Amino acid sequence: MEPDLTQLDEYLDEAGVDGYLVDADSEDADQYYLSGFDAPDPFVTLYDGDVRLLFTRSLEYGRAKKEARAETVERGADFGYAEKAQEYGPQEARSRVIAAFLDSHGVGSVATPPRFPLQTADGLREQGIEVTADDSGAVTEVRATKTDEEIEYIREAQRANEAAMARAEELISAAETNADGELVLDGAVLTSERVTEEIEVTLLRHGCALDETIVACGADAADPHDRGSGPLLTDEPIIIDIFPRNKRSRYHADMTRTFCHGDPSEALREWFELTDRAREAAIEAVEPGVETDVVHGAACDVYEDAGLPTLRSDPTTETGFIHSTGHGLGLDVHEMPSVAESGETLQPGHVITIEPGLYDPEVGGVRIEDLLVVTEDGYENLTEYDIELAVA
Amino acid sequence: MEPDLTQLDEYLDEAGVDGYLVDADSEDADQYYLSGFDAPDPFVTLYDGDVRLLFTRSLEYGRAKKEARAETVERGADFGYAEKAQEYGPQEARSRVIAAFLDSHGVGSVATPPRFPLQTADGLREQGIEVTADDSGAVTEVRATKTDEEIEYIREAQRANEAAMARAEELISAAETNADGELVLDGAVLTSERVTEEIEVTLLRHGCALDETIVACGADAADPHDRGSGPLLTDEPIIIDIFPRNKRSRYHADMTRTFCHGDPSEALREWFELTDRAREAAIEAVEPGVETDVVHGAACDVYEDAGLPTLRSDPTTETGFIHSTGHGLGLDVHEMPSVAESGETLQPGHVITIEPGLYDPEVGGVRIEDLLVVTEDGYENLTEYDIELAVA
Incomplete structure (x- = not known):
């Protein structure tokens, strides 16, 4: 299924942010709808006009490359996750990897679903990313x-x-x-x-x-x-x-x-x-x-x-x-x-x-x-x- | 099942916050474990030494009063949800109701699970509540x-x-x-x-x-x-x-x-x-x-x-x-x-x-x-x- 995301493009324009960010497993309907990928553990999807997936750990990476309806699929190793985890611990390493991923796509500000995880949001804010919970759920609106x-x-x-x-x-x-x-x-x-x-x-x-x-x-x-x-x-x-x-x-x-x-x-x-x-x-x-x-x-x-x-x-x-x-x-x-x-x-x-x-x-x-x-x-x-x- | 929450008491002491706050449906294991209540839509559970439930809307209120393993069960109507929704819209009304609920129990600062919803957190912060994502998931640790x-x-x-x-x-x-x-x-x-x-x-x-x-x-x-x-x-x-x-x-x-x-x-x-x-x-x-x-x-x-x-x-x-x-x-x-x-x-x-x-x-x-x-x-x-x- 190829969703029509023009409404999401309009939302990003109006909200004045660079991208829409989801951090959830595929039980989350916004995640499944946007990523087109079915995984039992949380992963990150960025929409910046293209759908881009990021897996902090490697387990799903190979399958996602094959199956996901995404422009790009990247993983923690591409952004030095292991080294960062040693230096900062796994949570801050995850924030730093997601921030580096966003940065590599020129994204400095994101809107998120209302129930986006607080730990990820505050972690990204510490890395200088602007994170705003989208009031009504733009992807949820598209899905309706x-x-x-x-x-x-x-x-x-x-x-x-x-x-x-x-x-x-x-x-x-x-x-x-x-x-x-x-x-x-x-x-x-x-x-x-x-x-x-x-x-x-x-x-x-x-x-x-x-x-x-x-x-x-x-x-x-x-x-x-x-x-x-x-x-x-x-x-x-x-x-x-x-x-x-x-x-x-x-x-x-x-x-x-x-x-x-x-x-x-x-x-x-x-x-x-x-x-x-x-x-x-x-x-x-x-x-x-x-x-x-x-x-x-x-x-x-x-x-x-x-x-x-x-x-x-x-x-x-x-x-x-x-x-x-x-x-x-x-x-x-x-x-x-x-x-x-x-x-x-x-x-x-x-x-x-x-x-x-x-x-x-x-x-x-x-x-x-x-x-x-x-x-x-x-x-x-x-x-x-x-x-x-x-x-x- | 009566969970042993002494470890959570210790966590609150160490973190120096008044309570632990969960906002999720019962598919969320922390929510089900802490509230002892099974509901398909998100509701709020506060732990401040006692387990306290808040339902913004009324649908589950009657059943929760009967079934939940909670010291108190309250609902939006107890904190003027309808009036607040008219004045501020449903989202800000929800934040104001949760803030009033916390205030009525003398809670001004809360820790939350790492994946606590960002919209609720930022909404509560606007109402003057201190909200911090708990790094490792204190309830998840108790559940282990x-x-x-x-x-x-x-x-x-x-x-x-x-x-x-x-x-x-x-x-x-x-x-x-x-x-x-x-x-x-x-x-x-x-x-x-x-x-x-x-x-x-x-x-x-x-x-x-x-x-x-x-x-x-x-x-x-x-x-x-x-x-x-x-x-x-x-x-x-x-x-x-x-x-x-x-x-x-x-x-x-x-x-x-x-x-x-x-x-x-x-x-x-x-x-x-x-x-x-x-x-x-x-x-x-x-x-x-x-x-x-x-x-x-x-x-x-x-x-x-x-x-x-x-x-x-x-x-x-x-x-x-x-x-x-x-x-x-x-x-x-x-x-x-x-x-x-x-x-x-x-x-x-x-x-x-x-x-x-x-x-x-x-x-x-x-x-x-x-x-x-x-x-x-x-x-x-x-x-x-x-x-x-x-x-x-």
Whole structure:
């Protein structure tokens, strides 16, 4: 993938700095996006119109020369790292090597991502380099607008996600109920952990990795970030939120559905209806040029009109709609633009989730999440999965 | 798990600062260790003799109050975040909220991990807080010494690792060979990707997650960080390096074996023998009080005595023993102490890998890796897996 970095050129011009500097491993999406190189330990990438990589140590140097999408690849040995480490110790040696590398490319001032490591920044400042944390994350902003290739990666990950969701739904539908109201399948209690394992095996079989999946039932579901544990219960809401990463492309997908085995309460049915309406209202608001607080507001309106609290109507509420409507998604599960009260302008190529929800320990929780790409004239919903509460 | 933070108290005394500040999500091992709280988005933890959590936004606040191992849990609303965001914008508001939080606990100066985010540091400095990146990572140093409970977590993860390695070995042993020398199993070519998938499914079934596994054959194996791809070949070395994380405890394990289906070349047999001797020599050097450069040196000696280059004998070599002998392991796959030329003093409770290897595109690669805990009078090898090159 060849990213379009003209926006980054413009940023450097406006900021009046010579280059953009990243010091991170490839789990950092800015690093992976800019360097095009996948390494488990931190390395340095400079963008000064060209992409230039620096490895303080040699381990990745040979592979980077072959694989990285970079104009130049250099290493500590090119700047006397070993001698400097003897004289100044490894940390100051690293600062001096990076400063010498910058100097050799005529770079005396750099902007960095907001979460650039403080030790590197202060070390470079001591060597006379001007280092300024970029307020909003210029590379993160570039990444927010996806190419067609990136959208295909995300679509592919969402197909795997749908297969995993179908597997989870199948397990819940097929379950019986024991005397305690617990779901039972093939003679054993169906737990959150067991459904999670089947989801994750399905994702692996579809080329995706993942670290966390939410299968949260009843009171667990009342907390948006509770991953869930223990037996799943009949008549209770079960929130399933899956956000895999395709192992080859490294791009994510994201989807949430809420299921109920048995007989949902009246309150739960109402919440589900409302949340689906909030989802629809927010989606209908999506088009290029719209501020995301308007999209978020459309979801809040539905809930507030029904007399339920939102963080917009009460910033301290702990029940009701207690998160934002969505987030950008790509190399990171959560990235720009945020679909929230803060508001950012939607542009074609933005990929966002729309995921309103309601939470209250008395009722449980409901969340429904689709994944959309903003198009030239509106949106395309990348999610192909039914929205049904009762599954058995 | 209740960590022993007396070493951190001593660090704060020596550094002459009021507190230790972390701003990261729980993927950051220092954050998870200090806060005892698992959250996917960055939050702030202060240690000033007590552990104190601050959430700028409210989403995790309720759960943190219930779950975190913290003296106090506060949120942005307690320090007027919304009003400040209106007046100063979200970034400066965040700095002002964190500064007010520190001020309310009488903290005017903080040390931070080396990779603390620059934007937060500079923002706090503007609010009059003294912020200094801790040179070596005081929390990381505390984490290096494991409690018995942590060692049990690592042992449990290594058992899962052994099951996954056995599954991989079983697939390779059971394979036939086609006319191109490719391994074939159940009518299909046995690829690196297929073995990786079976390893990862096995790990999931044993409660572990993981993101990367190395199954590298032939020329791929000549690069220590190449994850491998494509058909596995008979008569060639296949390096399998697995480093899972137990999903519940979040602690890792790590093991590497090198297998050969068919008939290893004379060179490959020699390299395997040498590497096993280097492994033994390094392990025999492990005891409390020993510097890790001595352990690394024991492995280098074996290779250098056989006339093979190491990074110690030639810092620019791209073949031979081109990495360090091992690394600490715990919440991070790679953590302190490094078993390398830089040298750190081994202490009881350190968990380290010993993983010498040889690499050359002409021969391929060989690596053998065990996982050890340093005990009061030596070491215990946490790895229970045979070391055999030829498997079929």
